[in-house]
Amino acid sequence: MKIGITGATGQLGSLVVEQLKTRTEAANLVALVRSPEKVEGIEARAFDYDQPETLAGALEGVDRLLLISGNEIGQRARQHENIINAAKEAGVKSIVYTSILRADSSTISLAGEHLITENLLKDSGIPFTLLRNGWYTENYTASVAGVVEAGALVGSSGEGKISSAARVDFAEAAAVVLTSDGQEGKVYELAGDEAYTKVELAAEISKQSGKDIPYQELAEADYASALAEMGLPEPIAAAIASWDVSASKGDLYDDSKTLSQLIGRPTTPLADTVKAALS
Template sequence: MTILVTGATGHLGRLVIDSLIARGVDPSTIRAGARDAAKASDLEARGVQVVRVDYNNPETVAAAVDGADAVLLISSSEVGKRIAQHQVVVDAARAVGVPKLVYTSATKATTSDLVLAPEHKATEEAIAAAGIPAVILRNNWYTENYAADVARAKETGVIAASAGDGRVASASRGDFAEAAAVVLTQDGHIGQVYELGGDVAWNFDDLAAAASEVTGREVRYTPLTTEEHATALEAAGLDAGTIGFVTTLDANIRDGALAETDGTLSRLLGRPTTPLIEGLRAAL
């Protein structure tokens, strides 16, 4: 069985490969797809096949997909370009009749107001239209996304956000990577859409408490209005596009876009998801 992992040099991709090998997959049957193969030399040293996968170059994608029994399409990091890039992989998978395509989507992608949802929704629709046997992994937020906030809080004692009392059902990247490895290697998942999140949905007071424990100093959460948050981000030197993205995301969180968790991730893993404090400590 040959498994292609796209985006293999990214944080999630590397962890997926780690999880596949930990589950007993022969490294020589894993294809690590990377835009820059030189960045995957460590994977090659472990016996993993390294192939060039550039979402902007359909020929590289077609060659990498050919002969694969399962393909993990890790969503592109280029927000705004994802739909066209993902379509390249979908088209290649359809052309060669890939038996299983696994896609890392976003929570409630087809119905959510989450700022990142539209590109994921379009990709899910493209996969369905192609008629490819697929598994959709709708990943909630990575705990590691807040590592930089906690690192700053070690100096300032403050985590400021405009998320109100919104909750985030985050889990560690390792948890989501292991779930991907499970569905790539097990039968019985085709056609499933899994809403994946941590066992506990925390709010930003909880995040501040976790930061206090991890950093060893008191950290408090300072709730801001959207306008106050935008002003603070502008003062920090962020551009208008980034400010709009960050404040919209916090508004999504405030409205509950990342709050739902039903235990699906822990059931796939066969264990509890990584607690917030442990995830942050490992990330730092």
């Protein structure tokens, strides 16, 4: 059985490939990427979401497809439609899609394109599985060094609890689903075992860095301005600030422990991911 992985050289995709190698032969894997020359150890095929006429050929012989959502916000619904249409043409037997936690009710702006994609999958007639991934802890810890340097963690999440998990946890979940039968039609709401507020995140950073890092709550507009001053493009800064407001409403909280049940182990503790970021 051939398993195709889109975005296989990306932050999540590369981890999925490593997890899959522990569960199936490398010969069963196909990396579907913009730059095949960057792939080592498995077959790689050129795969550009914006060149729909080439996609069906690249999917020839693929039985199960992991569709990792694209990273171009605003373009993803169109790009995903290109891939789903190509999968249908190529005879792909099932698709596993990385969506977002509670895509059908979340106020997070990212949810819209995910929900469109979920509906495209439903309309395609191809059997599919939804991995509704919660927040990656690395979304926060990637900027830990800057937070320590600045002396404060800022945001607009209030007392909202965040049930994040490390990328590797979500990657392992994808590998489990891709290598097991009977997954078609399932919708997994995936999140970390432990939930924390940004106040608690700041406390963990303080503990591990040895510096007092308080959490500073800002109005959404002020947080967006602060992010823009740090060099982020204004639309991205505004989006990140809005996601924090969604976190304050509980959109990143989930206590079902579905993720740890699926991978058969506890999700990676926040402390471990903070430690890795600081090192």
